Amino acid sequence: MNPSTPAAVTGDAIVETLTASRALLGVIARSLATVMDTVTLPQFRVLVVLSDFGPLRMGELSEKLGANQSSFSRFADRMVTAGLISRQVGTTNRREVIISLTNHGRDIHDTVTEARRAEIAALLGTLSPAEREAVKTGFEIFAGAAGEPPAADLMIVGL
Amino acid sequence: MNPSTPAAVTGDAIVETLTASRALLGVIARSLATVMDTVTLPQFRVLVVLSDFGPLRMGELSEKLGANQSSFSRFADRMVTAGLISRQVGTTNRREVIISLTNHGRDIHDTVTEARRAEIAALLGTLSPAEREAVKTGFEIFAGAAGEPPAADLMIVGL
DNA sequence: TGCAATATATGCCATACTGCAATCATGAAT
DNA sequence: ATTCATGATTGCAGTATGGCATATATTGCA
Numbered sequence: 001m002n003p004s005t006p007a008a009v010t011g012d013a014i015v016e017t018l019t020a021s022r023a024l025l026g027v028i029a030r031s032l033a034t035v036m037d038t039v040t041l042p043q044f045r046v047l048v049v050l051s052d053f054g055p056l057r058m059g060e061l062s063e064k065l066g067a068n069q070s071s072f073s074r075f076a077d078r079m080v081t082a083g084l085i086s087r088q089v090g091t092t093n094r095r096e097v098i099i100s101l102t103n104h105g106r107d108i109h110d111t112v113t114e115a116r117r118a119e120i121a122a123l124l125g126t127l128s129p130a131e132r133e134a135v136k137t138g139f140e141i142f143a144g145a146a147g148e149p150p151a152a153d154l155m156i157v158g159l
Numbered sequence: 160m161n162p163s164t165p166a167a168v169t170g171d172a173i174v175e176t177l178t179a180s181r182a183l184l185g186v187i188a189r190s191l192a193t194v195m196d197t198v199t200l201p202q203f204r205v206l207v208v209l210s211d212f213g214p215l216r217m218g219e220l221s222e223k224l225g226a227n228q229s230s231f232s233r234f235a236d237r238m239v240t241a242g243l244i245s246r247q248v249g250t251t252n253r254r255e256v257i258i259s260l261t262n263h264g265r266d267i268h269d270t271v272t273e274a275r276r277a278e279i280a281a282l283l284g285t286l287s288p289a290e291r292e293a294v295k296t297g298f299e300i301f302a303g304a305a306g307e308p309p310a311a312d313l314m315i316v317g318l
Numbered sequence: 319t320g321c322a323a324t325a326t327a328t329g330c331c332a333t334a335c336t337g338c339a340a341t342c343a344t345g346a347a348t
Numbered sequence: 349a350t351t352c353a354t355g356a357t358t359g360c361a362g363t364a365t366g367g368c369a370t371a372t373a374t375t376g377c378a
Binding site: 012013014016017018019020021022023024025026027028029030032033036041116117120121123124126127131132133134135136137138139140141142143145146147148149150153154155156157159 | 171172173175176177178179180181182183184185186187188189191192195200275276279280282283285286290291292293294295296297298299300301302304305306307308309312313314315316318
């Protein structure tokens with residue numbers, strides 16, 4: 001279409017991608033800000049995992065979080081005390097302890113998710129239909145190429 | 160161009176945006192993983208700020224980080240001990256203490272930045288020139304609409 | 319029944335981060 | 349010279365997270 005080399009195009013695209021990633025990180029951060037006085041980042045991560053997978057055993061949960069099992073037991077203590085999750089003895093196997101979201105925990109997760117959606121919706125709302133379509137297409141292509149990040153990667157930053 | 164309502168387009172675009180944001184968060188997280196055994200997230204944030212603004216006074220730095228000034232003094236102790244930053248008495252005003260990046264601190268910041276660039280470049284490299292262009296355009300539009308996130312927002316997530 | 323395996327919890331201890339109040343060092347002003 | 353203001357550090361105290369080794373409870377097996 002134009003005489004610029006592929007390398008040059010790629011260079012620009014990298015810069016745009018990094019800029020957009022900062023912008024999206026801002027959205028993520030602001031959505032979290034609303035609940036950061038109630039939960040810590042690692043704790044929020046637990047809410048996300050439980051929301052994705054449903055109730056899990058202590059061991060499964062600690063493994064998914066990459067945490068030491070014994071560390072996680074006390075980690076869970078704090079979240080139970082805060083009313084974010086609940087412990088229940090396993091029905092079939094009484095030595096298992098099942099962790100579930102409480103309503104409060106689910107509310108917090110949903111609050112963040114909704115804040116994120118709302119901000120992005122508002123942001124896209126300022127665009128023309130053509131621009132929205134361009135954003136959607138670009139993100140679609142990028143997300144397809146990148147794939148879903150492994151849960152373990154996201155935990156590095158606590159989300 | 161087609162009969163779909165703006166609302167429907169926006170809805171799809173929101174989903175794509177959220178998906179892409181997870182993908183980008185994965186890139187960010189992996190780029191940090193390489194240095195997470197050397198620095199903590201809050202500490203890395205200091206490296207970013209110093210890299211952006213150059214040497215700063217204790218007070219300026221703690222303010223930019225939204226931290227209590229006395230907390231930050233000991234926070235700085237740890238980073239000095241780790242060889243990430245250095246303290247220097249101010250030249251004009253001897254009660255000021257200037258914080259600068261050490262070579263080690265700069266290296267760590269650059270390592271992360273470079274890892275991020277490299278992964279995005281590799282990712283974009285798998286796309287056709289037309290797709291790269293579409294990604295660039297979409298991200299450009301989105302970033303333009305979103306604007307640069309305030310530093311305070313990024314600090315919520317420690318970056 | 320006695321013993322090994324499994325799942326979780328506890329004892330102990332270490333580090334990172336945070337805030338408030340008080341202190342120390344330096345510079346500026348009266 | 350004394351007093352006041354500024355900038356940073358220190359004392360004290362608390363929360364969150366983390367790991368290693370050990371103890372407890374339950375189950376399954378011999």
